Amino acid sequence: MKLTILGGGGFRVPLVYGALLADHGEGRVTEVVLHDPDDRRLRAVSRVLAEQAEDVPDAPVVAATTDLDEALRGAGFVFSAIRVGGLEGRAADERIALAAGVLGQETVGAGGIAYGLRTVPVAVDIARRAARLAPDAWVINFTNPAGLVTEAMARHLGDRVIGICDSPVGLGRRIARVLGADPKHAFVDYVGLNHLGWVRALRVAGRDELPRLLGDPALLGSFEEGRLFGADWLRSLGAIPNEYLHYYYFNRETVRAYQRAERTRGAFLRDQQARFYAEAADPGVSALRAWDRTRAEREATYMAENRESAGAGEREEEDLSGGYEKVALALMRAIARDERATLILNVRNRSTLRVLDADAVVEVPCLVDAGGAHPLAADPLPGHATGLVCAVKDVERQVLSAAESGSRATAVKAFALHPLVDSVNVARRLVDEYAAAHPGLGYLK
Ligand code: G6P
Ligand code: MN
Numbered sequence: 001m002k003l004t005i006l007g008g009g010g011f012r013v014p015l016v017y018g019a020l021l022a023d024h025g026e027g028r029v030t031e032v033v034l035h036d037p038d039d040r041r042l043r044a045v046s047r048v049l050a051e052q053a054e055d056v057p058d059a060p061v062v063a064a065t066t067d068l069d070e071a072l073r074g075a076g077f078v079f080s081a082i083r084v085g086g087l088e089g090r091a092a093d094e095r096i097a098l099a100a101g102v103l104g105q106e107t108v109g110a111g112g113i114a115y116g117l118r119t120v121p122v123a124v125d126i127a128r129r130a131a132r133l134a135p136d137a138w139v140i141n142f143t144n145p146a147g148l149v150t151e152a153m154a155r156h157l158g159d160r161v162i163g164i165c166d167s168p169v170g171l172g173r174r175i176a177r178v179l180g181a182d183p184k185h186a187f188v189d190y191v192g193l194n195h196l197g198w199v200r201a202l203r204v205a206g207r208d209e210l211p212r213l214l215g216d217p218a219l220l221g222s223f224e225e226g227r228l229f230g231a232d233w234l235r236s237l238g239a240i241p242n243e244y245l246h247y248y249y250f251n252r253e254t255v256r257a258y259q260r261a262e263r264t265r266g267a268f269l270r271d272q273q274a275r276f277y278a279e280a281a282d283p284g285v286s287a288l289r290a291w292d293r294t295r296a297e298r299e300a301t302y303m304a305e306n307r308e309s310a311g312a313g314e315r316e317e318e319d320l321s322g323g324y325e326k327v328a329l330a331l332m333r334a335i336a337r338d339e340r341a342t343l344i345l346n347v348r349n350r351s352t353l354r355v356l357d358a359d360a361v362v363e364v365p366c367l368v369d370a371g372g373a374h375p376l377a378a379d380p381l382p383g384h385a386t387g388l389v390c391a392v393k394d395v396e397r398q399v400l401s402a403a404e405s406g407s408r409a410t411a412v413k414a415f416a417l418h419p420l421v422d423s424v425n426v427a428r429r430l431v432d433e434y435a436a437a438h439p440g441l442g443y444l445k
Contacts, residue, residue: 001029001336004071004134006126007081007143008034008064009041011273011298014048014291015325016079021056023329027336034064035071042066044280044287051288068126072133077332080126080153081142084119085440087273090266092437098259100426100433105258106266107145107195108247109420110430113399116145117411118440120152120403127156138335138372140164140328141346147194148396150346151361152403162373163346164331165194166324167242168363172344174223174319175202175240179209187365190344191353191378193389193396194363195244198237198381214238224319227312239385246306248388251420257309265305272297296320331368338370347373355386360393391419408435408444 003020005013013034020029032049036042042064053059065071072078083090093111094104103109123143130139139161141150150163172188181204189201201208213219220231228246229237247254258264263271276294280287299320307313327343334341342365349360352375356362366373381389398414401407408431415427435441 001027001076002031002033002074003029003060003077003079003332004033004035004075004137005079005081006035006068006071007079007083008071009036009038009045010081010083011045011276011291011294012081012142012324013045014052014288015295016328017049017052017060017062019325019329020060021052023333024058025333025337029060029077029332032060032062033071033075034062035066035068036064037066039066040281041277044277047280047287048291051286069129069133072130072137075134075137076336078130078134078137078139079142079328080123080139082119082122082126083143084115084122085438087266087270089118089438089440090115091264091270092266093434094258094264094266096430096433096437098255098264100429101255102422102426102430103247103251103255103258103420104264105247108244109418110415112145112148113395113414113418114430114434114438114441116148116396116399117403117414117434117444118438119143119145119149120400121443122440123149123152124156124403127153127161131156138162138332140331142324142328145194145396147196147346147361147363148399150194151348151359151396152400154348154359154361155400159348159372162331163194163361163363164327165346165363166327167195167244168197168199168344169323169327170319171199171225171240171242172202173323174225175199175210175213177318178219178223178226179204179213181209187342188344189365189378190242191364191381192242192362192385193392194346194361195242196248196389196392197242197363198239198245198385199241200239200379210240213240224312224315228306228310230310243303243306246303246310248420250306250310253309254306257305261305268301269298331373334368335370335372341368342366342376343368343373345373347375350375352376352378353389354380355390356393388419391417402444406443406445411444 097104097110104111141163153161176183187203217231220226279290402410416424
């Protein structure tokens with residue numbers, strides 16, 4: 001089977017390839033095609049993959065191309081993990097928002113809207129081509145902001161596009177770990193939008209173990225989200241939020257921490273990755289070793305400012321391998337081999353959350369088989385969570401509408417309606433500054 005990876009010169013491709021190397025089962029991926037507009041990045045990543053494949057006799061064959069249509073033709077699965085505007089673009093998203101006094105983050109708040117506005121037109125073009133050139137392929141979207149981008153693609157691909165994120169899985173795994181439960185046998189009742197969801201229960205053999213966690217301050221202090229949000233707040237909520245909710249519940253503190261940081265996350269990664277791609281081009285250097293060193297540093301510094309502002313300390317050893325590739329592989333396997341699995345994914349809502357329409361992409365547990373991902377029934381969210389989910393979904397809809405019509409006024413509306421943007425004037429300023437900084441926003445008139 002052929003797997004096409006869009007954003008094939010991207011830094012996390014070796015994680016996916018590493019997982020493929022460990023898969024020797026029937027129907028496994030035998031051919032990987034990397035697509036990227038940047039030939040230099042393709043060469044660097046190809047070198048890493050070649051080193052990974054040494055001594056693996058049945059390693060999937062790897063090819064690289066800068067031709068999108070050629071990459072898509074004949075694919076069984078397409079992973080889409082692109083970054084429109086690159087890390088320089090991410091750094092500009094953060095800088096401009098923080099200078100205007102609001103959150104600059106890749107997926108949340110003003111930064112996420114800016115990133116969405118320039119990514120949606122590109123994602124839609126990919127979806128249209130995939131529908132034409134690989135009509136039977138399953139498209140797995142990793143591209144952030146993942147919920148919004150999946151919804152944009154679903155308008156052309158229907159349920160053949162599925163969005164993924166590793167943070168709900170990581171959260172479920174951590175909760176299971178502190179409760180001494182086997183994550184394989186625990187059902188994580190997680191509901192929301194991508195980077196905006198809550199774990200309301202963790203069921204083992206039908207019994208909810210979460211109350212035991214919420215009732216024990218020592219247990220609550222023993223994992224990442226517990227330290228980030230604090231035991232008192234988690235008990236007040238009666239749920240464990242996704243780590244990205246830290247930007248909402250502690251917005252003032254995170255904005256300040258990001259403003260004070262020497263470099264934003266995007267600027268840090270821009271510089272770090274520039275070094276990696278330069279090293280990986282040097283024939284005297286092991287590209288794999290350079291990649292692995294860079295990856296370890298990236299993982300150790302993930303959400304560092306949030307942890308620092310909350311006094312949450314360092315990340316735990318077990319949390320340092322995100323599991324990004326594991327979710328993708330588990331999903332691909334369940335579909336390709338019709339091996340039933342329950343996974344938290346970004347799919348169209350149907351009737352899962354009654355407050356949203358059927359086409360709204362939500363992040364919920366799904367039953368996956370050869371027919372795709374089917375969202376499981378979920379209890380409604382409490383009032384405040386429903387409010388946030390509805391507000392943010394409406395912002396996403398404004399982004400989709402602005403990307404389709406090219407309307408600048410609609411783009412202003414998207415920023416202005418976001419719960420973390422506190423003035424219409426700030427929204428106007430953001431649109432002006434983002435449009436000036438990003439060539440990819442030239443379509444806004
Ligand atoms: C988490 C998020 C992803 C994000 C990744 C890397 O896994 O769920 O959406 O892409 O972290 O974040 P970073 O800041 O290292 O790019
Ligand atoms: Mn994510």
